[in-house]
Amino acid sequence: MQQQDFTTLCAVCHELEHLVVPSRFVKAQQTNGTTIHLGLRTITTQVWLELSWAAEAPRFHPSLPPPRQGSGSTLAQQLRHGLHGLALVALQQPPWERIVQLDFSKRPGAVVERKVVLELMGRHSNLFLLDATDRIRAMGRQVKPQQSRVRPLGCGDQYTAPPPAPGRCPRQEESCTSWQQPMELTPLPLAQALWQCHGGVSPSLARQLCRAAAIETTACVTNLTPAQWQSLHSQWQIWLAALETGQFQFHLDGHQGYQVWPTQAKRGRGNPPCQSLGLALAAFHHHHLRCNSLQRDQQRLDQHLRKALGREQRLRDEVQHRLAAVGDHITLQRQGDRLMCCPQGRRSGLSRLLVADPMGGAGEYIPLDPHKTLLANAQQLYQKARKLRRSRQVLESRLEHHNQRLVRLQSAHDQLSLHWPSATPDDQEALLVELDQELHEMDLGPKRPSTPPARTTVARPLQLSSPRGLRLLVGRNNRQNDRISLQEARPGDLWFHAQEIPGSHVVLKVSEATGAEPEDLQAAADVASYFSRARGSGSVPVVTTETCCLQRIPGAGLGVLRFRESRVIWGHPDAAVALLPSKAP
Numbered sequence: 001m002q003q004q005d006f007t008t009l010c011a012v013c014h015e016l017e018h019l020v021v022p023s024r025f026v027k028a029q030q031t032n033g034t035t036i037h038l039g040l041r042t043i044t045t046q047v048w049l050e051l052s053w054a055a056e057a058p059r060f061h062p063s064l065p066p067p068r069q070g071s072g073s074t075l076a077q078q079l080r081h082g083l084h085g086l087a088l089v090a091l092q093q094p095p096w097e098r099i100v101q102l103d104f105s106k107r108p109g110a111v112v113e114r115k116v117v118l119e120l121m122g123r124h125s126n127l128f129l130l131d132a133t134d135r136i137r138a139m140g141r142q143v144k145p146q147q148s149r150v151r152p153l154g155c156g157d158q159y160t161a162p163p164p165a166p167g168r169c170p171r172q173e174e175s176c177t178s179w180q181q182p183m184e185l186t187p188l189p190l191a192q193a194l195w196q197c198h199g200g201v202s203p204s205l206a207r208q209l210c211r212a213a214a215i216e217t218t219a220c221v222t223n224l225t226p227a228q229w230q231s232l233h234s235q236w237q238i239w240l241a242a243l244e245t246g247q248f249q250f251h252l253d254g255h256q257g258y259q260v261w262p263t264q265a266k267r268g269r270g271n272p273p274c275q276s277l278g279l280a281l282a283a284f285h286h287h288h289l290r291c292n293s294l295q296r297d298q299q300r301l302d303q304h305l306r307k308a309l310g311r312e313q314r315l316r317d318e319v320q321h322r323l324a325a326v327g328d329h330i331t332l333q334r335q336g337d338r339l340m341c342c343p344q345g346r347r348s349g350l351s352r353l354l355v356a357d358p359m360g361g362a363g364e365y366i367p368l369d370p371h372k373t374l375l376a377n378a379q380q381l382y383q384k385a386r387k388l389r390r391s392r393q394v395l396e397s398r399l400e401h402h403n404q405r406l407v408r409l410q411s412a413h414d415q416l417s418l419h420w421p422s423a424t425p426d427d428q429e430a431l432l433v434e435l436d437q438e439l440h441e442m443d444l445g446p447k448r449p450s451t452p453p454a455r456t457t458v459a460r461p462l463q464l465s466s467p468r469g470l471r472l473l474v475g476r477n478n479r480q481n482d483r484i485s486l487q488e489a490r491p492g493d494l495w496f497h498a499q500e501i502p503g504s505h506v507v508l509k510v511s512e513a514t515g516a517e518p519e520d521l522q523a524a525a526d527v528a529s530y531f532s533r534a535r536g537s538g539s540v541p542v543v544t545t546e547t548c549c550l551q552r553i554p555g556a557g558l559g560v561l562r563f564r565e566s567r568v569i570w571g572h573p574d575a576a577v578a579l580l581p582s583k584a585p
Contacts, residue, residue: 002258003057004061005205006096006098007239007242008260009093009120011250012060013091014248015248015277015278016062016278019047019062020042020062021090024040025088027039028075029069029071030073030076034054034055036050036051036127036140037050037070038083048062048064048065049063051118053118053141055123055125056289056292057285058119058120058121058125059281059285061281061285062279075127075140082131083104083114086105086106089105096170097162098119098120100117100118101117101118111132114137115128115129116130126139126141134159135156136155136156137155139155165199167195167199167201168198170199170200170240172237172240172241176229179233180229187221189218189219190220191203191218192206208253208259213232214231250280258281260277287425294429298416298420298428300446302413302416305416308409308442309406309410311444316399316403316406319402322395323396323399326392332385335364336381336382339353339374339375339378340378341355348371348374349370352366404555404560405442412435414533416431418504419504434477435477438558461473461474461475461483462475462476464581466519467523471508472506472508472523472527473507474504474506474531475504477559478559479558481504482559482561489547491511491547493511494521494547495544495546495547495563496527496543497528498533498534498543503531503534504528506524507547508521521544522571523579524544527571528542529573530573534573535573538572539572540571540572541570541571542568542570544566544568545566550563
């Protein structure tokens with residue numbers, strides 16, 4: 001995700017100067033450990049500012065009203081106490097620095113009593129609340145001497161600005177020849193030379209300048225022609241003119257980036273005038289931060305699921321080993337019976353005895369306890385046989401338990417990996433919630449926080465359409481598989497699943513139409529084969545039956561069903577791609 005650089009900060013400050021200066025401070029909320037929201041009241045409306053010093057995405061921009069949480073944090077209380085009754089009277093940004101300073105006083109023109117300084121510098125980002133003498137009253141994070149030898153800071157210290165940004169300060173009146181000379185001294189790629197030789201230039205801005213001038217970012221500065229230098233200098237002048245006049249426009253630049261200054265190609269194609277640049281930037285950050293958070297949660301749950309699978313596999317192998325170690329109780333029972341048939345039953349002192357088979361078969365040597373009689377040895381063999389018989393029954397039921405849990409965990413893992421890439425962020429969040437609930441039902445989930453956040457997302461199965469318009473329901477996890485196959489199924493609906501292969505349940509809603517044609521059945525089989533572990537195969541056998549023939553298996557988990565009768569249709573995973581919304585041409 002693109003970081004907020006000097007140019008973006010200039011655009012946001014330029015917009016906010018006309019929007020919130022002056023305005024009265026109302027409220028402060030800390031929505032997470034590295035983000036503060038300030039509520040400001042203007043004459044006509046209330047505006048929220050988002051100030052974040054997160055290393056992943058430090059940012060400053062207006063935002064929509066945040067959730068009502070975090071007002072009781074220590075930093076929020078310090079800001080509310082320090083800024084109570086004050087008004088925002090000025091926004092200041094040092095030249096070519098990613099720093100913004102918010103000045104607060106009792107009224108415009110009065111002495112500044114408090115300052116909020118936000119430094120947007122990657123992992124060194126921070127937030128400070130200063131008094132009139134620039135002494136630190138509160139801060140986002142303490143900077144200890146072992147963390148920084150250049151500028152250690154703490155509450156009560158005198159605030160000092162960070163070291164100035166390296167590089168030359170850009171000047172609009174500078175000629176093309178004078179501007180390009182410092183960059184030609186070292187044979188570097190053009191984009192790298194731009195942001196290393198000039199202050200206020202970020203890697204993203206350097207790439208945008210090169211793309212606007214139609215020059216490769218990896219081109220060496222020593223290989224550029226005079227015409228290319230001139231084209232690049234023209235874009236440089238456009239950028240400086242945008243900073244000077246405040247003419248900014250928000251453009252999405254691919255999936256992971258954006259641009260706020262208008263190049264020659266994009267002039268006149270910006271966002272509509274009614275759309276706020278700051279709110280567009282907030283939406284960009286919110287979307288990508290949410291996607292990143294969901295990806296981290298998915299990786300965390302996936303790792304936990306893999307550990308649970310490994311643990312269940314070890315437990316099952318241990319039970320199998322113990323079951324194999326348990327001797328055959330039938331053999332002990334037979335040996336006891338043969339000893340009971342011996343005429344010298346009270347005889348003792350033997351360590352082993354060859355006993356004939358009463359049925360005329362071959363004899364058998366039986367080990368004995370020499371201190372016990374033959375009858376006592378027979379009783380000991382009977383006792384061992386009964387104990388082994390009970391142990392085998394317990395171990396076999398435990399082995400079945402572990403096998404069912406392994407099937408359930410493996411199915412959950414496979415379906416998460418199959419559906420995650422094509423799901424929307426809302427669906428991804430719902431998948432994670434349901435997977436977390438399923439793991440906790442099995443007493444395998446990670447520890448939850450004492451106050452879990454409220455989840456309003458409702459998980460729904462994937463809905464597709466067959467060639468003739470019939471609905472296709474695809475379960476994304478075990479819970480949804482069970483729901484669409486048994487609870488939401490109606491008489492006449494058809495059920496599809498890859499034969500003896502982990503995958504999703506697919507239900508063709510024939511009950512909503514007069515009937516299903518062969519192309520509808522083939523489409524459902526293709527979808528069932530696509531959302532299975534055999535997705536990479538050319539053709540996959542798919543079992544289909546009416547939903548009325550499905551039954552739960554007693555003692556099995558969700559989504560584990562059996563059926564009375566079925567037939568097989570060969571599904572083709574590649575043919576299902578055209579039915580997916582995100583894959584449709």
